[in-house]
Amino acid sequence: MDQQNPPSLSAPTVPITLLGQREPRIPTAGKIRAGIKVLTKKAASNPRVKALYDDGVVSNATFDEIERKIIEAFPGIENPLVPKNVAWFTVRPNDFPNPALADQILALYGEDRGDGIRRLYRFPVMFPADRWQAVMPHELACWSRNEKRYWSEYGSDGHTRFCKMHAPARIDERTRRVVRTFGGRGTQLRPENDGRCDPENCPEFQGRHCNLTGRFIFYIPGIKSLDAFELHTNSFYALSRAIERFETIAFLRGGRLAGFLDRRHTPFFLTKKLREVSHLDPKTGQPVRSAHWIIELEAPIDVSALLIEQDRDAAIQLAEDAVRTLQGEASRDLQVPALQVAPSATETFAPCAPTLDAPQAPTATGEGAPASTPAAGTEAIYALAATLGVSPERLDAYADWHWGVGWRRNAQGSARVLAELEDFRSDPQGLIDKIAAEIGE
Incomplete structure (x- = not known):
């Protein structure tokens, strides 16, 4: 076994087992967040809501937990938090099954850039598979409060995109009870539009309920964990730029992405860069440019x-x-x-x-020749x-x-x-x- 690179999960064939022939799933045990969430202007105007938010931040609660507590205490406020784009990544103990991992990551790779707070601005990563689709899964997805309602999947031809949904539960006519399924809930094509994913004609996408979502799956050198970590993003620019780098590195390394980049144990790095990106103004339809902190995948290597x-x-x-x-x-x-x-x-x-x-x-x-002859x-x-x-x-x-x-x-x-x-x-x-x-x- 190659001592400098861990075994890759991108095996050419997948054995058929009781649970079916499927792509190996890389287990994860912790999330690094791409940014932070802050109170909306309406929520921040209520001192009691603001106090609840501040207490959650101080106690290192996740933003999901903070939002849930605010909604439970103030039912009239449905979406009290909104994402805020910042230059650093958020590492909070409650986002890890082992909270000590958050402190280890910040201790190894955190920086104090003059404001007295140690934050994660740039850190090394290793990817556990050679296929970029396996280490950066992404999709269009529409979520309800409790589950994913619709999501996109490509067909076997690799070009046709379908809209999938959970299949309704089957009822046993004899017992009138829900049929117990093996292997989880079934899925089916969404009945509308012949099951095709067509964002321009999709009411959920046009209503901003269905959006692009993706995540990077990686290990962090120096952090002892059998499971990988993940970093979520919904940035089209971040995902597209990462694909360009993945494909370039794979070409230079004969198809390999997993492990270190070279014999000197050079890793990839994840960081953020302030870039101007364009988008269409929803009212005028005209292109507008604005600055955003975009996740950047770096590969600091000598190509030659x-x-x-x-x-x-x-x-x-x-x-x-x-x-x-x-x-x-x-x-x-x-x-x-x-x-x-x-x-x-x-x-x-x-x-x-x-x-x-x-x-x-x-x-x-x-x-x-004799075995002992050098x-x-x-x-x-x-x-x-x-x-x-x-x-x-x-x-x-x-x-x-x-x-x-x-x-x-x-x-x-x-x-x-x-x-x-x-x-x-x-x-x-x-x-x-x-x-x-x-x-x-």
Whole structure:
């Protein structure tokens, strides 16, 4: 298993189980909010409502809890809170099953930008799947007070958008009781408009009851939690810009989004940027521009280094294929002859170090080189490590943990270690810090 990146949930096939064939769902256990909610002008004019709101904020209650308490105490006020766009993210203990996680996140990544309050303005994230649709699910949705009434889903063709709703409960004619369902409530197409989702002709969308909603699903480096975290947003601009970055990174990394971005453990970052966005004035129909804090997905990487790393990984794969071919372990459908694969893989590493010899080809009896014989070129590896300030003992401990103790006995194992050292040739302290972080002082 790759030690620097966690396993991805984007497996090519999904096994059929009792609960059906479905996409794996990434469990979440906590919400980071995109902003805050404040009292409407009408609600704020009532001192008792304002006191209830202030008490909730001080006690770290969620805005949903604050709103619920206000509505219960003042039935005449239906929507006392409205969202307010701010430069920071909201992290409140009551939004986490383990409230201590909120304090841990703020302690690690919170900032005091001069107002005496520690807030979350920018923080690192890792995504647990390679498909951006899995880590940034989104939809058009219409909610009632207690449940989601309608929502959008694309058909199997990937182009036709349908409007879905919960199917009405079935009544058993014999017992006159509701039929107990397996696997949750059923769904069906909305009867209107042949089940098509057509926002321009939808009364809920035009009445602002149905809106775009999405969320980012991620892990936060340094925060110990088996479940992921989520950040909700209804910003078309934030979601669209994130898709552009996801697709760019996936292209540069051969389809991968999960885990760290490179071998130096560079994560994505979520932050906010103040940008001017345009929208149509609902009365005049004319475009209007206004400034908003928009969620921004950052990937602070050197693109050229990322492309080099991808080329190197491809070369390592070629070297592994060559070794398997020489050892008689190549699959029958391998189309490239062994004598054509092995030299190209060897030449790939030639500029970095002396050519690494492949293991001895097996004899007719199936016997190869002795297992205890190190691959040629290990002396050069130890010499390079020494110039970077890493002793042979320290390198052995790190390489054995990272690639397994067999790396000395085969060419591709030695090539991996050599490539790692070459990455840090201009940053020796970075290598020392990485080894310390992974195996300790």
